[in-house]
Amino acid sequence: MFNNISIIGCGLIGSSILRAVQKKNLAKEINVFDHSKEVTGFLKKENICSNVFSDIRECVKNSDLIIIATPLSSYKEIILSIKEHLKKNAILTDTGSVKKEVIKIIHNINLKDVFWIPSHPIAGTEESGPKAGYPEMFEDRWCIISPPENCIEEPIKNLKEFWQSIGSKVKVMSAEKHDKILSLTSHLPHAIAYNIVRTVINVEDKLKQEVIQYSAGGLRDFTRIAASNPLMWKDIFLDNSENILKGIDDFAEKLQELKKAISDKNGDKLFQIFNSTKEIRKEIIKAGQDTSKPNFGRKKD
Amino acid sequence: MFNNISIIGCGLIGSSILRAVQKKNLAKEINVFDHSKEVTGFLKKENICSNVFSDIRECVKNSDLIIIATPLSSYKEIILSIKEHLKKNAILTDTGSVKKEVIKIIHNINLKDVFWIPSHPIAGTEESGPKAGYPEMFEDRWCIISPPENCIEEPIKNLKEFWQSIGSKVKVMSAEKHDKILSLTSHLPHAIAYNIVRTVINVEDKLKQEVIQYSAGGLRDFTRIAASNPLMWKDIFLDNSENILKGIDDFAEKLQELKKAISDKNGDKLFQIFNSTKEIRKEIIKAGQDTSKPNFGRKKD
Secondary structure, three states: OEEEEEEEOOOHHHHHHHHHHHHHOOEEEEEEEOOOHHHHHHHHHHOOOOEEEOOHHHHHOOOOEEEEOOOHHHHHHHHHHHHHHOOOOOEEEEOOOOOHHHHHHHHHHOOOOOEEOOEEEOOOOOOOOHHHOOOOOOOOOEEEEOOOOOOOHHHHHHHHHHHHHOOOEEEEOOHHHHHHHHHHHHHHHHHHHHHHHHHHHHHOHHHHHHHHHOHHHOHHHHHHHOOOOHHHHHHHHHHOHHHHHHHHHHHHHHHHHHHHHHHOOOHHHHHHHHHHOHHHHHHHHHOOOOOOOHHHHOOOO | OEEEEEEEOOOHHHHHHHHHHHHHOOEEEEEEEOOOHHHHHHHHHHOOOOEEEOOHHHHHOOOOEEEEOOOHHHHHHHHHHHHHHOOOOOEEEEOOOOOHHHHHHHHHHOOOOOEEOOEEEOOOOOOOOHHHOOOOOOOOOEEEEOOOOOOOHHHHHHHHHHHHHOOOEEEEOOHHHHHHHHHHHHHHHHHHHHHHHHHHHHHOHHHHHHHHHOHHHOHHHHHHHOOOOHHHHHHHHHHOHHHHHHHHHHHHHHHHHHHHHHHOOOHHHHHHHHHHOHHHHHHHHHOOOOOOOHHHHOOOO
């Protein structure tokens, strides 16, 4: 579909795109740039892409599709480095979890003759780095794209088809709405997961080993999320701060309600709180967003 | 090992004990009492126990081991009903997640000629009821027992061996310490999971369908815990309120710290927060408490 695809940043997400493109034979050439020698060394050793570049300008200059898959805080520098070297009518996209700030950056840079269409594949694991990537990562997962209002149809259609060809279901949504919804479904849950793990492991150091030992009672679920890439998450929290702060305030208010019900020994209220969340999982399973198997179907290794 | 075992309350946990005892042939007779006709009807139909009783006194009168596996709020009534009908030197145990209140109840009732030894098998799923039980539930899971200080060794040894024979690893711990540790590893995480699901599904009703649709970004992990039995959890929160309230206060304090770092756009502090929790999952996996497979190894059904 594309003659030449460039992937900038080849960690968990970038290397999974790379593997999917290779596996499905979706490009004649696939170029990779990553500033880490460890990453490029790994890619060369594994022999999973046509070209590994050490000069980002060389990497992108013949590409029809350029995908930025780095933490959000690197975008500005990357876009400034490549802006004069992009092919006319190339599609520039990304994989970031927040859209507001990057759209501001692009606006200020004033890109010419290039179609900028942000993407967010909602996929991943708690792992990081190119070793952890795999080609099926995007299968049956949503990818949200947020084209600027003035963008013409053809590049949007081509980008949609690209994500679909690696298995994604694509949804077009405004950047503003994307940032709001993701603050609820992803960013706030991550904030809370980090916060509970941090609370529990710090409370009393002498209990730490026992907390680990008996974590199967519930805590272990949270530690999965809290093991995610800290650099990526720092950037997300800076870029989507407004929505996340609103979410934290709502959460804190509900927590005080729960606290009051416990202090008051109000059994009816507690039952009502715990019962109100029971149905949502069924809806999530019905929507194909999780397994119906108890305990996520996990078995011991 | 035991001639006659009684299980009072045959939901997820009780029916799993029942199935494990049957499968491993650990008792000559196994009796069940449950106040729900739906449950007893199911047990008779499935033919998985020797005797289903409608009179709790008849159920326990010949038993050497009696296991209460009901929500905590039923304990008092159950123990009052059976106390005059227990066999001399029988072992009375339970499966409850909090120990403080039940020990108070037992103390006030003044049981005679019976060995009361509380148990807590740390096992379960988000499902409820006897259909959801399975015999392997306790394999490689911890079971904490909290014998009273004056209890003699033999019944402790026998109860230990019972849990071990259905696959558990047994740890002896004071009731007070048990309630503290479980408040951190299980009760606080449940409070937080309920709270985030309640926050997110209520924030804006018009977004609810989209929140469900994109829940794979993190939220779905929390909905598993928040789908657990609300009646059981209400009782846990009433009985372990002191420890849980302390946990909520610590959590709320840490959350304000996180909120401040976001408001201040303090990237270093955010990175430090997100990085501090990264190692704990490795320790949990090393302790055999979770799978090392990404995303809990879940695959779509």
